[in-house]
Amino acid sequence: MIKMKLKPRFFLLFFLLLSLKLPETLTSKAQSNRGGEALDEEVFIHVRFTTPSGQAVTDIRREEIRVLAEGKSQQVRRVMYPDEPFDIGLLMDVSPSKEEAVDSIRHDTARFVSFFPLQNPIMVLTFDSQVYVDCDWTTDRKKVDEALWEFGLHKPGGSTVLREAVVLAVEQKFLPRKPRTAMILFSDGVDTGSGQVSEKESLEVLKKSGVLTYCVQHFSFAFHRKVHYPTPRSPRDIQSIPGTTGTKVGPIFVGRGRTSERDWAEYKVKTIHENAVNYLRQLAQAGGGLHLQLATINELGKAYDKIAEELSQVYTISFIPSHKRGERFHSIRVMSTRDGVITRYRPAGYWAAR
Numbered sequence: 001m002i003k004m005k006l007k008p009r010f011f012l013l014f015f016l017l018l019s020l021k022l023p024e025t026l027t028s029k030a031q032s033n034r035g036g037e038a039l040d041e042e043v044f045i046h047v048r049f050t051t052p053s054g055q056a057v058t059d060i061r062r063e064e065i066r067v068l069a070e071g072k073s074q075q076v077r078r079v080m081y082p083d084e085p086f087d088i089g090l091l092m093d094v095s096p097s098k099e100e101a102v103d104s105i106r107h108d109t110a111r112f113v114s115f116f117p118l119q120n121p122i123m124v125l126t127f128d129s130q131v132y133v134d135c136d137w138t139t140d141r142k143k144v145d146e147a148l149w150e151f152g153l154h155k156p157g158g159s160t161v162l163r164e165a166v167v168l169a170v171e172q173k174f175l176p177r178k179p180r181t182a183m184i185l186f187s188d189g190v191d192t193g194s195g196q197v198s199e200k201e202s203l204e205v206l207k208k209s210g211v212l213t214y215c216v217q218h219f220s221f222a223f224h225r226k227v228h229y230p231t232p233r234s235p236r237d238i239q240s241i242p243g244t245t246g247t248k249v250g251p252i253f254v255g256r257g258r259t260s261e262r263d264w265a266e267y268k269v270k271t272i273h274e275n276a277v278n279y280l281r282q283l284a285q286a287g288g289g290l291h292l293q294l295a296t297i298n299e300l301g302k303a304y305d306k307i308a309e310e311l312s313q314v315y316t317i318s319f320i321p322s323h324k325r326g327e328r329f330h331s332i333r334v335m336s337t338r339d340g341v342i343t344r345y346r347p348a349g350y351w352a353a354r
Contacts, residue, residue: 042077043069044179046212046288047315047334047345056313057341058082064341067319068333078179080316085116086182086212087137089123091169093187094151095160096128101218101297102151105186110148112184112304113141123173124148127165129158129193133173159193163202166283170209180316182212183287184307186300188219189276199279206286210350212314213287215280216303218294219273288346 045067049057058081067074090109113122124135124147135147166185174181194202206213277293284291290310292303317334331349 041320042318043321043332043350044210045317045319045332045334045345045350047317047343048310048313049315049336050342050344051340052342057336057338058313060315060336060338060341064337065315065317066335066337067317068335069319069321069330070323071331072322074319074322076317076319078316078318080180082313082315084180084316085120086180086311086314087121087123087178088113088116089137089169089174089181089183090125091165091183091185091187092124092126092151093160093162094126094128095188095190096158100220104297105300106148106151108301108304109151109186110145111301112308113144113148115308125165125169125173126151127161129161131161131165131168137173160187160191161193161197162187162189162191163194163197163199165194166202167197167205170205170211174211175209179318182214182289182311184214184216185280185283186216186218187280189215189217189280190219190272191279199282203282203286206283208350210346211287212289212346213284214289214307215284215287215291216294216300216307217277217280217291218297218300219276 047065049060051057062076062079065076065079067076090113092105092109116122118141119139121137121139122135122141122144123133123137124144126132126134134150135143138144169183174183281291290307292306294300294303321330323330329349332345333348334343334345336343
């Protein structure tokens with residue numbers, strides 16, 4: 001009988017393969033490993049105080065803050081001031097439409113993360129046809145940097161599960177949560193794979209979570225035009241016949257009569273873009289943050305600057321409701337007793353379960 005003798009370098013290769021760590025993926029069975037600090041009955045509100053002209057006011061005192069719930073005055077339990085930094089969770093779209101801009105996205109996102117104190121946890125999640133945990137909550141900036149520089153290196157899937165990514169991220173990585181935690185979503189807003197999660201469901205999950213959310217949108221018209229009509233316009237394209245009835249969208253005419261395939265594709269792309277803009281705008285409203293649209297990917301750095309500036313101006317206020325709580329929406333109002341101060345806060349209420 002012949003015995004096989006394994007050389008030392010075989011064992012080295014074997015253990016190296018075992019040590020390789022692929023990004024964790026989020027599924028509906030995954031469990032959150034992040035503890036929360038809030039009391040179960042405590043309600044948190046993220047508030048920005050401004051002058052009538054929009055200039056931030058960051059010296060509001062606790063005694064100048066008033067909270068009403070269901071029209072009744074509430075006792076403020078905690079006030080976290082703007083100089084207390086946020087934990088930042090990044091949710092990044094790495095679907096095929098982002099391939100051409102990967103280097104710029106990496107650079108600007110790494111710069112954005114550097115704005116925050118080293119002791120503050122950062123998380124990096126990415127998604128295409130799946131949702132990946134590239135870097136779980138950590139204060140180790142080396143791990144964060146490695147995750148960002150590997151952005152987009154795994155082969156992108158053929159679909160995009162945006163709505164599913166929002167729900168999984170919120171339920172499994174942002175809850176339970178620290179009060180000052182923000183989600184930064186970067187995407188074109190197009191979802192082609194979340195068959196089990198509707199827009200309404202994802203918006204409700206975000207509203208109920210109380211997670212402060214900012215949406216940065218870069219829509220690649222060139223990519224989506226290639227998807228829907230890969231052939232450039234030809235002078236021989238059949239054009240619309242004047243006088244026929246139909247829908248006019250800018251220079252595009254879609255309706256009865258002969259419409260070129262190229263115009264049909266352009267109409268589809270415009271419709272996809274409008275739906276994407278509407279969805280991300282609603283997400284930002286549900287999360288109490290901003291919806292920032294980029295004309296080009298070169299504007300990503302400016303969008304990140306805007307978010308970092310605003311986060312440095314946000315108060316987080318908490319109270320324990322004096323009224324009986326049930327599974328329904330409760331209206332709230334936050335104001336300052338200081339003259340001339342305007343408030344902007346997470347939508348005018350919160351969801352509470354018994």
